[in-house]
Amino acid sequence: MTPIFAYGLMASGAAVASRWCHVSRGLGAAMIVAGAIALSSPAWADERVLARDNSEVSCTVSKSGLTRVSLKDDRFASVSKLTTGVESDDFTVVNEPTRGDIYLSVPEGFSRQRVSFFGTTAKGYVYKFACRLGGDDAQQVFVENKDIVGDNAPQVAQAASPQEASASLVQAMYQSASLDGFDILPSQTDAVMVGTLKVQMISEYRGAALAGRVLKIENKGRQPVALGEGTIAPSNAIAVSVANPQLKPGEATTAYIVTPAGLANGARP
Numbered sequence: 001m002t003p004i005f006a007y008g009l010m011a012s013g014a015a016v017a018s019r020w021c022h023v024s025r026g027l028g029a030a031m032i033v034a035g036a037i038a039l040s041s042p043a044w045a046d047e048r049v050l051a052r053d054n055s056e057v058s059c060t061v062s063k064s065g066l067t068r069v070s071l072k073d074d075r076f077a078s079v080s081k082l083t084t085g086v087e088s089d090d091f092t093v094v095n096e097p098t099r100g101d102i103y104l105s106v107p108e109g110f111s112r113q114r115v116s117f118f119g120t121t122a123k124g125y126v127y128k129f130a131c132r133l134g135g136d137d138a139q140q141v142f143v144e145n146k147d148i149v150g151d152n153a154p155q156v157a158q159a160a161s162p163q164e165a166s167a168s169l170v171q172a173m174y175q176s177a178s179l180d181g182f183d184i185l186p187s188q189t190d191a192v193m194v195g196t197l198k199v200q201m202i203s204e205y206r207g208a209a210l211a212g213r214v215l216k217i218e219n220k221g222r223q224p225v226a227l228g229e230g231t232i233a234p235s236n237a238i239a240v241s242v243a244n245p246q247l248k249p250g251e252a253t254t255a256y257i258v259t260p261a262g263l264a265n266g267a268r269p
Contacts (some may be wrong), residue, residue, distance in 0.1 A: 034071070046216065046252070047141045047202050048176030050184045053125045058186035059141045060134035061115055067104040069129070072144040077099020081117035091115050106133065123148070132190075135218075144163045148176045166239040166258045169212045171206060172243070173256045176214075182207040196221025197247075199232065202254075207261055210238070215255045219247035233257050 051057050061067040069076075079093045079102055091106040094123040100122065106115065110133070119127045125145055172179040183203045191200035204211035217232060219225050227245040236259050244253035 046139045047255065048214075049141060049143045049186065050146055050176050050178060051127055051143050052123075052146050054128075056128045056130055056186070057143060059129065060102050060130040060139060060209065061106065061131045061141075062135065062137060062139045063106060063110065063133040063135040064108075065105075065138040067131075067139040068101055069104065069119075069141045069143065070099070070101045071121055072142060073148050074104050074123050074125065074145065076119055077122045078120045079117055080120070093117060104131075142176065144176050146184075163239075165210060169205060169207075169210055169258050170239060170241045170256045171215050173203075173212050174254075176203075179205060179207075182210075182212075193220070194232065195225075196223070197225060197232070197238065209261055211259050211261045213257045213259075216252060217242075217247070217255055218252040219249055222249050224248050227253070227255070234259065236260060 018176045047059050049057050049059055070141055076095055077100075079095060081091075081093060084090055088107055088109045089111055091104060091110065094103045095101075096103060102119065104115065112133075114130060114132050116128070116130050119129060121127075123145075125147075127143070131141075147182065169179060169182070171177075172182070180186065185204045185206065187201040187203060189201055191198050192267070193199070196219060198220050200218075202214040202216055217227065225231075225247045227242050227247065232242075232255055233240045234257075238260065239256075239258040241256045243255070244251070244255060247253060262266075
C-alpha cells in the first residue's frame, strides 16, 4: 500500500504549515484538526515519554550539554542516585525549584553509556530513569503520567474508519498521550543510520488493529534532506506525519508512523 503522507503538526512558532500526498478526504480533515490541536501543545521537546507510577522511564541525555527533564502537571520533589566518588563517573542532577524541573549533566570523559536514578514527584509518584547518552546538544525530555491524564486521554471511536483511527493515533503520539486500546512501550533499541539520517525510535503504540511509532530523525549529513515518500516509512505504512519534512544539516525532527498492528515490525528503524 502506498503510504499516506500527512505533513502536519508543524510546531514552528505560531503557525502550522501542512502538506500531504495521496490523502483521503477523511484523513486530510482529521489531520487538519490534529494540526490545530498542536498549536496549543507544550513547548518543543526532544522526547515525550508516557510513564506510570514505579515504571521505568527511558530517555536520551546530552553527553556534553544540559538535559532538562520536565513533568507534565507535576514537579520533581527529590532525586536519588548513587555517588561513586570518582569524578569522571558521577553525573550531576540539579532540581530547579521554580518549575520543579531537573537538569542533568555528565562530566567530560564520562565512561558509562547510560545514567540511572530515581525521581520522586510532588504528587507522590516514583519513576526509575534509565537514560542513554546521546548527542552534544542540550536535550529536553517531557514526562507525562498516564494516571494523571486519566479520563482526559483521547479515545478511538469504536465505529471510526481506518483513516479516523489513524488520525487519532497520530494525534495521541504527537501529544505523548495515552490512547484507549493501546499499550505504550518505550524504545529499547539504539539509533540507526539511514543514509545521512540518524533515526531513533522513541516509543511504540501497540493496538489490536494499528501500531504507531514515534521516531526522532536527525540530518547528520552536509546537505539538506527532504523526508519524502519512502524515506523513513515502510511500504505498509498507513499514515506518516513529520513535524519538519525539510531538514537542514544538523537539524532534527519527529516523525509519527502508523502501520497495521501485525506488520509493525517491518517499520524503520
